[in-house]
Amino acid sequence: MGEQILIVDDNEDIISFLKPALEIEGYIVDYALNGKEALSKMKEKFDVVLLDVGLPDIDGFTVCEKIKQINSCPIIFLTAKGLEQERVKGFLVGGVDYIVKPFSLKELLLRLKVHIKKQVQSDQKHVRKFIKLGEVEIDILAKSIKINDQLIDFTKKEYEIIELLSIHPGQVFSKEQIFELIWEDTSDSDINTITEHIRRIRSKISANTSFDNCYIKTVWGVGYKWGD
Structure with missing residues (x-):
């Protein structure tokens, strides 16, 4: 499942342009x-908010x-x-970025990916020390994995995939998301390496568990998740 984004803008042309473009990206x-409508929607869990400053009812900084x-x-x-004082105010009230209209869709998509990646990494720093599911125990601080109290050797990328999925149990990550979050943009690998890494992870877990339990589950046509 893709990240959830809320666009807050009173310009319906901006909405009709951005919404389908972002949906195509997954x-x-x-x-x-307006601001009141945006605040009423915040009972839902959004991963990113794209927020216009000049709203008709409440200014974007207050929102x-x-x-x-x-x-x-x-x-x-x-x-x-694009005034400097406006940008400074935006950062002071909690914004992470400031994009001046008109903007490039390509630039917006790149910035979205950067901030989503940073947020995931930030979430990882605040998870509990141990994650346990069945016979598998992950030590987040030590970056190690035990199965039935035996330390199992995983490569760095294999461990990072397991950690990413396990700290978001039940959340589905596509191969594209896993690749963007774990592999550097300059990597020589391609997205097909995810399938091979998942296969090796499953093989190592199966070889060391006493029963057949698929810890990393495939959601066909979407991606992978940890546990139920």
Whole structure:
């Protein structure tokens, strides 16, 4: 499943342009045309908010402050103003980025990926020390995995895949998401390496467990998840 994005902008042309473009990239997109509507939608869990500064009812800076009280997701400001004091204010109230209209869709997509990756890495730093499922125990601080109290040798990338999935149990990650979050953009590998890494992980787990339990489960046509 893709990340959930909320677009907050009173310009319906912006909405009609951005929403399908982001959905093509695999994101789940909702939108609000004013600040009050945006705040009412925050009972849902969004991964990123694209927030216009010049809203008709509540200014975007105030909306950002209110969102930050209930959701730690990255907020990227979209605005027609490029003034330095406006950018500074946006960062002070909790925004992580500031994109001036008109903007390039390619640039926006790249920035989205960067901030989503940073958020995932930040989440990883705050997870509990141990994650245990069945016979598998993951030590987040030591970066090691035991099965039935025996230390099992996983490669760095294999471990990183297991850690990514296990700290988000039940959440489905596509091969594209796993590749972007774990492999560097300059890597010589391609996305097909994910399938081989998953196969090796499963083989090592199966060889060391006393019963057949598929810890990394395939959601056909979507991706992989940890546990049920």
